[in-house]
Every structure is written in structure tokens, then in C-alpha cells.
Amino acid sequence: MKGFEYLQSELDEMKKQGTFRTLIPLESDQGAKVIINGKEVIQLSSNNYLGLTSHPRLRKAALEAVENFGAGTGSVRTIAGTFTMHKELEEKLAEFKHTEAALVFQSGFTTNQGVLSSILTKEDVVISDALNHASIIDGIRLTKAARKVYNHVDMADLERALQESKDFRVRIIVTDGVFSMDGNIAPLPEIVDLAEKYDALVMVDDAHASGVLGENGRGTVNHFGLDGRVHIQVGTLSKAIGVLGGYVASSRTLIDYLIHRGRPFLFSTSHPPAVTAACSEAIRVLLEEPHLIERLWENTTFFKDGLNHLGFNIGKSNTPITPVILGDEALSHQFSDKLLEYGVFAQGIAFPTVAKGLARVRTIVTAEHTEDQLQEALDIFEKAGRELQII
Numbered sequence: 001m002k003g004f005e006y007l008q009s010e011l012d013e014m015k016k017q018g019t020f021r022t023l024i025p026l027e028s029d030q031g032a033k034v035i036i037n038g039k040e041v042i043q044l045s046s047n048n049y050l051g052l053t054s055h056p057r058l059r060k061a062a063l064e065a066v067e068n069f070g071a072g073t074g075s076v077r078t079i080a081g082t083f084t085m086h087k088e089l090e091e092k093l094a095e096f097k098h099t100e101a102a103l104v105f106q107s108g109f110t111t112n113q114g115v116l117s118s119i120l121t122k123e124d125v126v127i128s129d130a131l132n133h134a135s136i137i138d139g140i141r142l143t144k145a146a147r148k149v150y151n152h153v154d155m156a157d158l159e160r161a162l163q164e165s166k167d168f169r170v171r172i173i174v175t176d177g178v179f180s181m182d183g184n185i186a187p188l189p190e191i192v193d194l195a196e197k198y199d200a201l202v203m204v205d206d207a208h209a210s211g212v213l214g215e216n217g218r219g220t221v222n223h224f225g226l227d228g229r230v231h232i233q234v235g236t237l238s239k240a241i242g243v244l245g246g247y248v249a250s251s252r253t254l255i256d257y258l259i260h261r262g263r264p265f266l267f268s269t270s271h272p273p274a275v276t277a278a279c280s281e282a283i284r285v286l287l288e289e290p291h292l293i294e295r296l297w298e299n300t301t302f303f304k305d306g307l308n309h310l311g312f313n314i315g316k317s318n319t320p321i322t323p324v325i326l327g328d329e330a331l332s333h334q335f336s337d338k339l340l341e342y343g344v345f346a347q348g349i350a351f352p353t354v355a356k357g358l359a360r361v362r363t364i365v366t367a368e369h370t371e372d373q374l375q376e377a378l379d380i381f382e383k384a385g386r387e388l389q390i391i
């Protein structure tokens with residue numbers, strides 16, 4: 001069809017530079033090993049930290065919900081699409097996060113968009129870490145609030161931004177709890193101290209911290225002992241929780257406001273029963289099976305030590321997200337392709353997901369991996385790394 005030549009030329013340029021990608025479909029369920037192109041490979045690319053995507057208890061909860069409540073909900077939450085199970089999940093999440101209330105959105109992405117776009121006006125200012133997730137950036141774009149971006153985890157620069165923001169009605173600092181591409185944890189205690197000094201609100205996006213850090217995976221706020229001092233906690237139900245969705249845990253006032261003004265909440269249909277029931281079951285699993293998080297951290301230490309020992313540049317991560325930083329975009333994709341050929345699925349990640357010159361292969365181990373599987377993966381990293389003269 002004619003009309004898209006202007007897009008095709010950009011795609012052709014990507015092909016020339018070796019950065020054009022095709023989607024890689026899985027032919028099995030998500031797990032420590034997956035089937036790709038008919039071959040079993042070790043999965044190191046998913047966000048399935050605790051193996052909950054295919055946990056027997058979640059499968060069962062989803063199946064029972066379909067049997068009893070059907071496949072869909074037929075409405076947005078505010079009209080006819082709130083079932084008792086939606087309320088139950090939100091009560092569970094609020095209790096889990098030690099907050100007054102919680103509200104579920106369709107995804108983590110729409111949660112950030114919905115929260116930021118609805119609670120700020122042109123009288124306010126949002127102060128954002130330079131490496132925050134795209135959904136935070138897009139949420140900020142949708143507000144009329146003033147914007148300030150501080151250098152990544154640079155507390156002096158954050159303080160400068162706060163000093164420049166004294167005349168606004170509301171100052172809100174927004175940060176990822178764990179940065180998704182580098183795996184480092186935000187310096188939340190310092191951020192909260194500065195917020196209190198300058199009378200600012202704090203919003204933390206714990207997409208990669210929920211189910212990973214804090215007591216039973218409550219996230220970075222709990223990990224740092226800051227319960228009650230962070231105003232807005234965003235989480236996703238799509239990563240460690242293993243299903244789909246996002247939520248905000250906060251005060252009753254904020255949640256009531258979002259029920260009336262949060263646009264994705266108001267204008268997009270609620271989660272189907274299977275999704276909602278499986279998410280609730282996942283929270284129960286977090287509370288009842290803490291050994292999953294212990295295994296996750298044992299595997300993290302084992303795999304990071306192994307990569308380090310082989311001489312890869314693994315950045316400054318202190319979570320299960322471990323980047324292998326190569327810099328060159330084409331090389332990252334080449335390395336990823338070679339790893340897949342030898343039996344490891346670890347995706348290359350390049351611009352616009354990370355800055356130009358910082359392309360990488362990103363890995364995430366899960367609680368499900370065995371030490372043998374991780375050793376096999378390290379051997380494959382070594383072989384592919386030597387062939388491409390990375391190490």
C-alpha cells in the first residue's frame with residue numbers, strides 16, 4: 001500500500017545499521033527454559049522474576065475465575081465493570097503495600113500515565129530522574145505542569161531542582177524504584193529527606209522492585225524502611241506478579257480522586273476475571289512462599305559473580321537485572337543472536353530504550369533457574385563472548 005514510504009525509508013536505514021529487529025515468538029509457556037524455533041533455550045530475558053507466570057496456583061485461580069465469571073467484564077470499572085474480585089485485589093494490594101488504599105489500572109504503563117496526567121495542573125511542577133521509564137515520561141508529557149529533569153540519581157542536582165521550585169503549588173519528585181535497564185536502586189532515603197526538607201511529594205515506580213525487594217517483595221519503600229513517608233507507590237502486576245496490570249497504592253484521597261479523574265481507569269475496560277483472580281493469588285503466593293525471593297537472590301549473586309569473573313562489563317546493578325554493556329548497537333544484537341544460536345535467550349537492547357552508545361544485552365535471572373542452567377548459560381556467554389572478541 002502506498003503512503004508509508006517515509007516510514008519504510010527509516011526502517012531501511014535500521015536494516016543497513018543492523019538494528020532492525022523481528023519479534024521472537026515463544027512456542028512454550030514462560031519459564032526458566034522456553035522453546036524458540038523448535039529448540040529449548042535458557043530464558044534470561046523475561047521479567048518473570050519468581051516464575052509466577054506459570055505457577056500452578058495462578059493457573060488454577062485463572063481457570064476457576066473463567067469457569068465462574070467468564071472471559072471478560074463488559075465494561076469500564078466506573079460503569080458496570082467492577083466485580084467483587086477487583087475490590088478484593090485492591091484491598092490486598094493496599095494491605096501488602098501498607099497504604100490506605102490501592103487502585104488497579106490496565107497496565108503499569110497506563111498507571112503512570114493516568115496518575116501523572118490527572119493530579120497535576122499548570123500550578124505544579126514535576127521533578128523527574130533523567131532515566132525514568134518511558135511511561136513516566138509520557139505521563140509527564142500529558143500534564144500542563146512545569147517539568148524539571150535531574151541528572152540520574154544525582155542528589156545535588158535534585159536539590160537544585162527543588163530550590164528552583166519553591167513557588168509552585170505542588171512539587172512532586174518521580175523516580176523508578178529500580179531502574180529497568182541498569183538494575184540500580186534509586187537512593188530513596190536521600191530523596192525522601194530532600195522531599196521533606198522542601199515540602200515535596202514523592203512518587204516511586206516499583207515495577208522492577210515489587211516481588212523482588214523488601215519484606216515478601218513489598219518494594220523499595222519497605223526495603224528502605226520508608227513506609228508512610230512516600231506519597232505514591234506505583235507497581236506492576238506484569239513482572240514479578242506474573243500476570244498483567246498496574247496499580248497505585250496511596251492515600252484514600254488520592255485513590256478516590258483517581259476513580260473520578262484517572263483517564264485510563266475511566267475510559268478503558270477492566271481486567272478480565274482470569275487476570276484479576278491470578279493477581280490476587282500471586283499476592284498470596286508472595287506472602288506464603290518467601291523462599292521464591294530467596295532463590296531469586298541466590299541465583300542473582302551466582303550469575304553476576306560468573307559474568308564478572310568472565311570479564312564482562314555488567315555496570316552497577318544491585319538487583320536481578322544484569323546488563324552486559326557492549327556500547328555498539330549492531331554488536332549487541334549480534335551477540336544476542338549468537339547466544340540464541342548456542343541456547344540462551346538474552347535480548348539485545350539499543351536506542352531508544354537505552355541511550356546511544358550504551359547498547360547492551362540485558363539479563364534477568366529468575367527463582368526458577370537451577371544452578372546448572374545458570375552455569376550452562378555462563379559457559380555460552382563465554383563462548384559467544386570470545387568469538388565476538390568481547391572478552
Ligand SMILES: *Cc1c(COP(=O)(O)O)cnc(C)c1O
Nearest residue numbers: 107108109133180207236238245
Ligand atoms: C515495565 C515497567 C512499566 C510498565 O509496566 P507494564 O505493566 O508492563 O505496563 C512501568 N514502569 C517501569 C519502571 C517498568 O519497568
